[in-house]
Amino acid sequence: MNHPEPAPDLYHPSEIEAKWQETWDREGTNVVPTDRLRAPDRPFYNLMMFPYPSAEGLHVGNIYAFAGADVHGRFHRLQGKDVFEPIGFDAFGIHSENFALKMGLHPMDLIPRNVANFTRQLRRIGGMFDWKHTVDTTTPEYYRWTQWLFLQLYKGGLAERKEAPVNWCPSCMTVLANEQVQGGHCERCDSAVEQRRIAQWFFGISKFAPRLLENLATLDWSDTTRKAQENWIGRSEGAILRFADANGAGSRAGAAAEGVTRGGSGGEAGAEIGVVEVFTTRPDTIFGATWMVLAPEHPLVDHFTTDEQRAEVDAYRSTAAKTDLVARKKTDKTKTGVFTGGHCVNPATGRPIPVWISDYVLMEYGTGAIMAVPGHDERDFEFATLFGLPIPRVVAGEGQDADTPLTEAWTGSGRMVNSAPFDGLEVDEAKRAITEWLAGKGAGELTVNYRLHDWCISRQRYWGPPIPIVYCDGCGAVPVPEDQLPVVLPRVEDFKPDDSGVSPLARVAEWYETTCPDCGGDARRETDVSDTFLDSAWYFLRYPSTDVDDAPFDPGITKAWLPVDSYIGGNEHAVLHLLYSRFITMALHDLGHLDFEEPFTRFRAHGLIVKDGAKMSKSKGNVVVPDPIIEEYGADTFRLYLMFLGPFEEGGDYRDAGIAGPWGFLKRLWDTVVPVEELSGEAPDPAVERKLHRTIAQVTRQLPELGYNTSIAALMEYLNAVRAGGRQARRGEVEALVPMIAPFCPHLAEELWARLGNRGSIFSGANWPGFDPALCIEDTVTVAVQVNGKVRATLELPRGSSEDDALAAARAEENVTRFLEGAELRRIIYVQDRLLNLVAT
RNA sequence: GCCGGGGUGGUGAAACGGUAGACACAGGGGACUUAAAAUCCCUUGGGAGUAACCUCCCGUGCGGGUUCGAAUCCCGCCCCCGGCACCA
Structure with a gap:
């Protein structure tokens, strides 16, 4: 009599999800076709940070970030925009390489496997990804253009090979960029980082420091990210001051001084032999400078060191050279230092002051030398106390005078004392006045210093794009002609890095032996590869142009879609990827390849899932x-x-x-x-x-x-x-x-x-x-009735009720009158449709 | 030390200076079921009073302040997370 009950139509996510994923693929729902890329109506470039395809697969953090960005893209799509939402793989780099080594696999076998697995997972979470416009940084079709990018910077004078103290990770056996050193440890493997002096390729990002900083104010970015970049770029206003050798320049026989290298400004600045340049934010305190300190690596150390002090100085320097960055930069240890035997003249007082070396002065910041003002700098104060150096006062704060004893460094504001013609000036006035006075004597000038350093991009590893340079005995370093790109990374079975400071590619003669593109003579390829962060510094430019194979990015398409409308990603890349991408974009802009200089109009950092x-x-x-x-x-x-x-x-x-x-x-x-x-x-x-x-x-x-x-x-x-x-x-x-x-x-x-x-x-x-x-508007609203700020009743009133009506209704509430009994109503606060507060005493 | 972001029920969290705890989880009670799962309904910050409808007191890290009214604004602390840090 009764028909069989129809199977209940229940929610079965696995069935409908598979069905719709297939439909999207079949219909091309998520693809922006090439003609649409060339002529979009309302383009919206929805970018998220592409993953590094690990063997473990997507983790919750990835999915959280992608889902959040995908929600954003889908919302804009539902609002009728042409949303381009690409995804790709950042698959070069030490991490992949180390994992391959550990598993005894070759990255060229391992990576495609991981990419396939990631692709499967990314489809499964239902991202609106345009799989027709994906990138894999390890493919020659992609890194050909990474190499092209290097050549543009090289031609533009922004890529330079120079010898400098660099960060060496003894475990990864390669140099690291400053951004990849976190508190003295390798960002990748956490080993304590050492310093080595090796010739490396650097990108001139420090030239862009002022612009990278100024533009930040114009970007719609998460505050945390902007602040992180601001800190990293590290602008500080101060002065360069010059202290001449008390014995006269070059008087010491055999002194092989090379002048001064300015860490922060690319090291191109030279100086007179025997003159120490210091950077200080307190030029006002120069009358209190009673000695100098050079970093142990400072090129003028030999110049100042006397024969009597040489053994001690050399011993100190070699100890410093052997200390890793973690130990070296520890702030809680007792200060150490050695007197060189030499003296400089304080240009303000005209008196000779001793020149010391100490590892609390860092070669990488400022000029690698300081004037020590123990009265007004905590570190110098500690040093003076330790070595019995004089501690004069040159600033008197509120309630202090020239003779108030200093039991600790006074770093606050105040007026100048013991400073000859400048006594009585406020610190801020004195900074300018004293610097101008010194400038008149050729002893200094106001300046701005940045802590941002040039970006070291060479890596002594295998798994990266070879740097497209050839060394010829006759012609020197010669860029590989663009039409010969890519310089293909060869399959090398023995790709294990070693401590030699050169890449595993340097063991592959049949690869690195080549001929000079200029003269045709015997030549040798650069065997270092480039930093992974270079791969990811421009991938967003490539996505919309993956259909184009004769240029890294098509001008028309790029004009239509960039800069990126929305970029969502993790804040761990605030000073790595995001800063590098800004720099590369700015450089490409200056070199005439892009008509904008900031890549990401809007950036939002997502939180962390714990x-x-x-x-x-x-x-x-x-x-x-x-x-x-x-x-x-x-x-x-x-x-x-x-x-x-x-x-x-x-x-x-x-x-x-x-x-x-x-x-x-x-x-x-x-x-x-x-x-x-x-x-x-x-x-x-x-x-x-x-x-x-x-x-x-x-x-x-x-x-x-x-x-x-x-x-x-x-x-x-x-x-x-x-x-x-x-x-x-x-x-x-x-x-x-x-x-x-x-x-x-x-x-x-x-x-x-x-x-x-x-x-x-x-x-x-x-x-x-x-x-x-x-x-959206309700006819009736709930109004809270307070007596002296405490809620005693709530009223349902027609929207827009007058104060009188509300008051009448409130007086009808027993609980309200109860609290008003015997009190005098002094004041009535009425917020329409919200609250009535009766103030009574 | 400096610069960000935080601190709210048992838990994740909401709250243009205007009813603190929306929405959920977990818990408690109930319905359905032989039972369970699933589902649905009620309840749930702490304390006190009442037979009950309800009512009162306390409560947003700590201490002050501004205000008719403060989680929210101001001052001074404490703690947690992130960044920078012998940065001259």
């Missing part, structure tokens, strides 16, 4: 493995949960049980919409409709600001209202939920969209719902 309040790590055993979760709940639920955890820009604490909330919500949404025939066609309930419009308004406002967690909460709240007390949903009440959930849960949204009878992808048009501001 587990149990701690960073996820293998050693803590709190790593969340994504695949089983996606298996069980589907990508949509996983994405939704990650975005629901907390504010996207602050991260969140992942708890396994928490996924039940978003999962239940999606099931409820499914159950509400899917019996499509049962949905009532009646007009929406007026109260529900008002809530709907308010929800649309809120989500429309919050989504572009990455307010994901509160948007999701609003959607949940709305669905709760639709279903309140088990009520039946009407079609007009739920239809708009589908596009609103779509950025978070694209597969589910497509399925519901189709089941509601729509044709084509929900993302193929401007399907974001609109709202009527008039409908």
